[in-house]
Amino acid sequence: MGARVRVKICGITRLQDALLAEELGAYALASSSPRAPGGGSPPKAREISQALGPFTVRVGVFRDQEPEEVLRLMEEARLQVAQLHGGEPPEWAEAVGRFFPVIKAFPLEVLLLPSGPTTPPPPSSWTAPPREAASPTPGPGPNPF
Secondary structure, three states: OOOOOOEEEEOOHHHHHHHHHHOOOEEEEEEOOOOOOOOHHHHHHHHHHHHOOOEEEEEEEEOOOOOHHHHHHHHHHHOOOEEOOOOOOOHHHHHHOOOOEEOOOOOOOOOEEOEEOOOOOOOOOOOOOOOOOOOOOOOOOOOOO
């Protein structure tokens, strides 16, 4: 049996887009807070959240908003998972994580290596791993988030 791919669609701001993404099999849909990339409104996020079926995960995207504000907006919009997309300190993720699962986004412009920060090589220099190394290692099992 092959691996199951789960797709999260970000930037959902229109109900018709959310319903189409759900119909096409999206696992999760993300609505952004006003301060996050592609910002939307909590009432619109709530309208979308309430229209979705029970098997679609509702994600809120936040940028540098304090935990109390994130929690308030999560409740107001009836979301299930918080994605922190800014420079939030770990303590903020832990505070939100007491109430909701948290996804923490990190920028890929800078890689942190044991020797310190460095700029990644350009994509033109990337190479594929050898075929035998490309197969994934089995994990502990499915994770709903």
